[in-house]
Amino acid sequence: MTGSIEMAHATSTRRAVAAILALFILATVAVPTIAAQSIPYQRPVDTAPQEKTIGGGYKTPAAQKPLPRNSWLQLLDVAVLAAALAISSWLVLKRRSRKALVALAAGSLAYFGFYREGCVCPIGSIQNVAVALTNPQYSIPMVVTATFFLPLVVAVFFGRAFCGGVCALGALQELVLLKPVRVPRRLDRALGLLKYVYLGLAIFFALKPARDFLICRFDPFVGFFRRTGAPHMLMIGGAFLLAGLFVGRPYCRYLCPYGALLNWCTRVARRGVTITPDKELDCGLCTDACPYGAIEKMRAVRRNCLYCARCYAACPRDGKLARAKAQLVTLSAEPARS
Amino acid sequence: MQYRQVAVIGGKGAGPGQFGTSLRGIAVDATGNLYAANDSQITVFDAAGRLRRRWSTSQPAHSVAVAGDGKVYTGQIHQIEIFDGAGKLINTWRDEALLGRVTAIGFVNGDVLAGDATGRAIRRFDLSGKFRNNIGRDNPLNGLLVPNGVVDFGVDAHGIIHATNPGKHRVERYTPAGELLGHIGHFHGTDAAGFGGCCNPTNIAVRDRIYVTEKAGPRAKVYNFSGELEAVIAADVFDANCKNMSVAVDRQGRVYVADTVKLAIFIFEAVAV
Amino acid sequence: MSEHFTRRDLLHKAGRGAVLATLGGGAGFLVRKAHGQVVWQVDAARCLNSRLGEVGVAACNLCTTECVVALSAVRAVNEHSRCGRCNICPAYFNITSAVDDRGLPSEKLCPRDAITRRPIGKADPEDPANNFYEYLIDEEKCDGCGKCVMQCKEPLGLGSIVLRIRYNRCVDCNRCAISTACPKDALIQVPVEQGLRNDGVH
Numbered sequence: 147m148t149g150s151i152e153m154a155h156a157t158s159t160r161r162a163v164a165a166i167l168a169l170f171i172l173a174t175v176a177v178p179t180i181a182a183q184s185i186p187y188q189r190p191v192d193t194a195p196q197e198k199t200i201g202g203g204y205k206t207p208a209a210q211k212p213l214p215r216n217s218w219l220q221l222l223d224v225a226v227l228a229a230a231l232a233i234s235s236w237l238v239l240k241r242r243s244r245k246a247l248v249a250l251a252a253g254s255l256a257y258f259g260f261y262r263e264g265c266v267c268p269i270g271s272i273q274n275v276a277v278a279l280t281n282p283q284y285s286i287p288m289v290v291t292a293t294f295f296l297p298l299v300v301a302v303f304f305g306r307a308f309c310g311g312v313c314a315l316g317a318l319q320e321l322v323l324l325k326p327v328r329v330p331r332r333l334d335r336a337l338g339l340l341k342y343v344y345l346g347l348a349i350f351f352a353l354k355p356a357r358d359f360l361i362c363r364f365d366p367f368v369g370f371f372r373r374t375g376a377p378h379m380l381m382i383g384g385a386f387l388l389a390g391l392f393v394g395r396p397y398c399r400y401l402c403p404y405g406a407l408l409n410w411c412t413r414v415a416r417r418g419v420t421i422t423p424d425k426e427l428d429c430g431l432c433t434d435a436c437p438y439g440a441i442e443k444m445r446a447v448r449r450n451c452l453y454c455a456r457c458y459a460a461c462p463r464d465g466k467l468a469r470a471k472a473q474l475v476t477l478s479a480e481p482a483r484s
Numbered sequence: 485m486q487y488r489q490v491a492v493i494g495g496k497g498a499g500p501g502q503f504g505t506s507l508r509g510i511a512v513d514a515t516g517n518l519y520a521a522n523d524s525q526i527t528v529f530d531a532a533g534r535l536r537r538r539w540s541t542s543q544p545a546h547s548v549a550v551a552g553d554g555k556v557y558t559g560q561i562h563q564i565e566i567f568d569g570a571g572k573l574i575n576t577w578r579d580e581a582l583l584g585r586v587t588a589i590g591f592v593n594g595d596v597l598a599g600d601a602t603g604r605a606i607r608r609f610d611l612s613g614k615f616r617n618n619i620g621r622d623n624p625l626n627g628l629l630v631p632n633g634v635v636d637f638g639v640d641a642h643g644i645i646h647a648t649n650p651g652k653h654r655v656e657r658y659t660p661a662g663e664l665l666g667h668i669g670h671f672h673g674t675d676a677a678g679f680g681g682c683c684n685p686t687n688i689a690v691r692d693r694i695y696v697t698e699k700a701g702p703r704a705k706v707y708n709f710s711g712e713l714e715a716v717i718a719a720d721v722f723d724a725n726c727k728n729m730s731v732a733v734d735r736q737g738r739v740y741v742a743d744t745v746k747l748a749i750f751i752f753e754a755v756a757v
Numbered sequence: 758m759s760e761h762f763t764r765r766d767l768l769h770k771a772g773r774g775a776v777l778a779t780l781g782g783g784a785g786f787l788v789r790k791a792h793g794q795v796v797w798q799v800d801a802a803r804c805l806n807s808r809l810g811e812v813g814v815a816a817c818n819l820c821t822t823e824c825v826v827a828l829s830a831v832r833a834v835n836e837h838s839r840c841g842r843c844n845i846c847p848a849y850f851n852i853t854s855a856v857d858d859r860g861l862p863s864e865k866l867c868p869r870d871a872i873t874r875r876p877i878g879k880a881d882p883e884d885p886a887n888n889f890y891e892y893l894i895d896e897e898k899c900d901g902c903g904k905c906v907m908q909c910k911e912p913l914g915l916g917s918i919v920l921r922i923r924y925n926r927c928v929d930c931n932r933c934a935i936s937t938a939c940p941k942d943a944l945i946q947v948p949v950e951q952g953l954r955n956d957g958v959h
Binding site for chain 3: 193194195196200201203204205206209210211212213214215217220264265266270271273274275276281282285286288291295299300302356357358359362372374375410411413414415418471
């Protein structure tokens, strides 16, 4: 039990750090926006010649008014998000199929990434929600509220289903991960604190009158989604992807501010990846398979689990064999604990 | 010929000699008193620049002119109010059709001329207010081209009306009956002798010469009747954003220009070169 | 692990309830003050190129350079009912260029040749050039550089040309990149109907 006390200490330290950061953010709250100073704009409306002045049967051409994206398409985005979250949870927790999850990730990348060009994403919506909660003059459309809260509510029940097959940034990194290299645990923990710092900074800068949305400005992958961008941002995105060939999802694990929020919600999650002690073989294949450090000492650390379903794929007793589980149980006796 | 600035009168604000929030028209009478149409008032200064009198008009005044008998005519929207020299209202001419925004008033041969910016023409009335004829409407474009929103004219000693046609970058000469006699001026973007921008010159005063003001690159210039530029009176002293600067000339040849942003009247005098 | 309802399970359930309550409360608060669809638009009263004040300075072209879309989503739009239809249009011509033998400036202002004109209304047979003209801005060529806007601005022109964001090109970023760079804070989020107005008035 000493191990779990150690873990409990480490956990409570991180909780304290996170709580202090949260209090700091709330303390620097609600700076009102300052209206820009300007010379009042006067137009002598009635001096321009009108149709009857011009004569000759002239008709003023109708104004061109190109319409923005239909608002019901925004509702469709929310519906697709909800559906993807549901499918992701089901695929990983019930179907336990890595192949299907990869397909979902590709689909999410195509829809939320390349079609919607990454905007509005739940990660960026943190800034909008932070400003809307603290500034009485700022409000956000319901669509953005839904985009922010849906993955969090799902996280309260099922964990980071969003990260698995839904987040476009995560899907992109997931798909480029070739040969995962294990990151030493201490380094992993230390780097993991960066996302809380990023969360704090993002909220702090979003709340300032300049309303600087850091998450949007420094999104490494939005340049790829838009197929255009500043050279330095494209290079940073490329660097993340290159690193992501070997280090599993570096942005998701160490920088994503939404991941910080999902972590907090996952701690009280009802379901999630579980390694059932009385059914597991202690073989360690899942621990080796997980590139994200979500399995430690043969137990799932749910808040780090990014729903990639590799553990299921690697487990000799699950994944492909899930549907044969019943058969396995009847074919052989419960293996004894050795 | 050169001009130098001798005085500045007025300014922004509610002080005794100041013009409040707008300054639209000026005029000088035979004795050198200066009349300014600002906000909804007429403000009178004497020849030395001291505030003499001020009275209110019922609507914001767009123009002001002083007749030979001392009556003060102010142009407003759909009406002209006539005051005596002390500021008492004598008469009001109202005409919804013929008087729009009256931006200039003048006198010729016992008749009153009103520049109607909405109708883009100069209307001629007799002293009782009866309409006689239009001036400047008898052309294929049905009026003067005034996108800047102001019709302005001056009457010379021979009774010829010199009206600005800013859209065509020229000053046109008309008889009181409305017949076009000719025009001076042309467009030029850089030569000071021409009129720059989209609609210049905006305002005019006529005595022994033709005095015009322009906007956007604001300046006041003086031409002779043949159309030759005699001098650029001033340019840099005006606020760059001012538009439709009313101009007046007194008997001594002093030029008064109303800066519509600084709300001040600049007074210039010719100096022997 | 036993099937008993342990203290840890209670904490979990309580925690879950608390988190859900917080999320629900936050969401409810935000939904109550939610507004409809908003779009980014340029405020003509603040934009350097169209507001009164700066005269004789170079046009600000941040709308062209900062937009994340390859050819900026900002266009110069001529609101015809406010246009003077002048022959010598300072936005069409470069009015400081040399005057040709027709009396017109020899150079056009737009570097991408996006403004065209045609004579309209009754023509004056004695003065055919001095006519009303309709000025059209080709939105395929315009890149929102703002030169014509600055020239059309009062007092030189009538201010009928303003910079507008065109929604068939704008990708509706969470925080418009131009808005971050604009020195006058002229990019604002407005309801769709207001954003569609071409006269720059809100």
